[in-house]
Amino acid sequence: xxxxxxxxxxxxxxxxxxxxxxxxxxxxxxxxxxxxxxxxxxxxxxxxxxxxxxxxxxxxxxxxxxxxxxxxxxxxxxxxxxxxxxxxxxxxxxxxxxxxxxxxxxxxxxxxxxxxxxxxxxxxxxxxxxxxxxxxxxxxxxxxxxxxxxxxxxxxxxxxxxxxxxxxxxxxxxxxxxxxxxxxxxxxxxxxxxxxxxxxxxxxxxxxxxxxxxxxxxxxxxxxxxxxxxxxxxxxxxxxxxxxxxxxxxxxxxxxxxxxxxxxxxxxxxxxxxxxxxxxxxxxxxxxxxxxxxxxxxxxxxxxxxxxxxxxxxxxxxxxxxxxxxxxxxxxxxxxxxxxxxx
Amino acid sequence: xxxxxxxxxxxxxxxxxxxxxxxxxxxxxxxxxxxxxxxxxxxxxxxxxxxxxxxxxxxxxxxxxxxxxxxxxxxxxxxxxxxxxxxxxxxxx
Numbered sequence: 031x032x033x034x035x036x037x038x039x040x041x042x043x044x045x046x047x048x049x050x051x052x053x054x055x056x057x058x059x060x061x062x063x064x065x066x067x068x069x070x071x072x073x074x075x076x077x078x079x080x081x082x083x084x085x086x087x088x089x090x091x092x093x094x095x096x097x098x099x100x101x102x103x104x105x106x107x108x109x110x111x112x113x114x115x116x117x118x119x120x121x122x123x124x125x126x127x128x129x130x131x132x133x134x135x136x137x138x139x140x141x142x143x144x145x146x147x148x149x150x151x152x153x154x155x156x157x158x159x160x161x162x163x164x165x166x167x168x169x170x171x172x173x174x175x176x177x178x179x180x181x182x183x184x185x186x187x188x189x190x191x192x193x194x195x196x197x198x199x200x201x202x203x204x205x206x207x208x209x210x211x212x213x214x215x216x217x218x219x220x221x222x223x224x225x226x227x228x229x230x231x232x233x234x235x236x237x238x239x240x241x242x243x244x245x246x247x248x249x250x251x252x253x254x255x256x257x258x259x260x261x262x263x264x265x266x267x268x269x270x271x272x273x274x275x276x277x278x279x280x281x282x283x284x285x286x287x288x289x290x291x292x293x294x295x296x297x298x299x300x301x302x303x304x305x306x307x308x309x310x311x312x313x314x315x316x317x318x319x320x321x322x323x324x325x326x327x328x329x330x331x332x333x334x335x336x337x338x339x340x341x342x343x344x345x346x347x348x349x350x351x352x353x354x355x356x357x358x359x360x361x362x363x364x365x366x367x368x369x370x371x372x373x
Numbered sequence: 374x375x376x377x378x379x380x381x382x383x384x385x386x387x388x389x390x391x392x393x394x395x396x397x398x399x400x401x402x403x404x405x406x407x408x409x410x411x412x413x414x415x416x417x418x419x420x421x422x423x424x425x426x427x428x429x430x431x432x433x434x435x436x437x438x439x440x441x442x443x444x445x446x447x448x449x450x451x452x453x454x455x456x457x458x459x460x461x462x463x464x465x466x
């Protein structure tokens with residue numbers, strides 16, 4: 031019934047590209063924020079800057095972006111696996127437009143609410159909707175922040191987030207709010223970028239900075255690891271959690287094309303602790319190192335994008351669950367006697 | 374007066390029925406009220422107004438403007454709008 035399932039690992043086939051993560055930055059964040067008054071409110075990303083970057087991305091965005099389209103289709107494909115229908119759906123920031131154009135009636139959505147923190151991005155979707163409306167779907171638009179979800183409790187059947195949540199400072203908090211917005215038995219579907227994303231770029235940046243500046247600063251943001259995704263779902267209180275991972279390798283003509291694509295996706299560096307100055311020779315050295323370390327024989331440079339897909343349900347009595355401990359009436363030894371000889 | 378503000382709420386301004394039903398204040402998660410005069414959504418619980426641009430409500434906390442008590446009762450029709458404000462407060466609390 032709700033057999034969305036998991037743990038498959040399909041090593042790439044398509045090409046696209048993606049975004050940054052920089053593990054090396056973590057230690058400094060922790061110490062720098064230790065005395066911040068908010069305590070657990072660790073601020074890693076500059077959300078205001080991210081809004082501006084997404085405003086700009088709305089103008090740079092390509093009509094068709096194969097990476098975003100593939101991720102959106104893969105995510106929406108999961109709806110086909112459910113018998114349940116989702117009359118009201120909330121689509122959170124990230125690749126909004128890719129989700130909208132990939133919907134094709136998945137999950138019999140009747141009302142779609144699209145939300146992003148960037149007004150330009152929402153406006154872009156609204157214009158696109160006016161040009162090529164999705165049949166039978168009443169689409170509405172809101173500008174809102176995933177960390178402060180302006181949605182009434184138990185009001186939507188489905189929450190989709192396509193490549194947006196990795197920019198939240200408080201990912202567990204955002205997921206808890208998404209869970210609260212869901213009706214009982216509602217589905218949460220999210221795609222986030224994982225820690226393997228842009229590993230080539232991270233290496234090239236580090237080497238170039240060491241060489242030219244004698245030290246490193248975070249250029250690629252810290253991203254969740256696969257094992258974190260499952261913990262996040264459980265911590266947010268979703269039932270029947272599922273996580274799976276896909277890796278896409280996108281080929282670019284040069285490292286500079288990669289950066290252009292990141293800009294068009296609004297996925298450029300928005301770390302609070304970023305170094306605001308990027309020296310020209312460091313940038314060129316990064317491109318050169320990227321090229322010499324990772325270029326393929328045909329001269330193209332690959333970039334890895336790891337996408338973690340998460341599914342979780344809001345709890346409902348109709349869902350299957352484990353029986354109480356100690357409630358079993360048959361011993362495992364008996365089971366082994368019955369079936370053990372076959373194995 | 375009661376009928377009038379009810380009508381205001383039902384009409385729900387430029388936002389469709391769906392949004393009116395679903396949107397709440399992002400900070401307090403309390404209901405929002407549409408204000409025709411300023412074309413904004415007002416959260417009475419925390420006294421903040423959120424703008425509506427081009428038919429798209431903007432509910433990012435940093436876009437909200439804190440309302441001064443005086444602002445809710447515009448000088449032109451002080452009695453009228455402050456009464457409406459009080460009523461809505463009563464209903465929401």
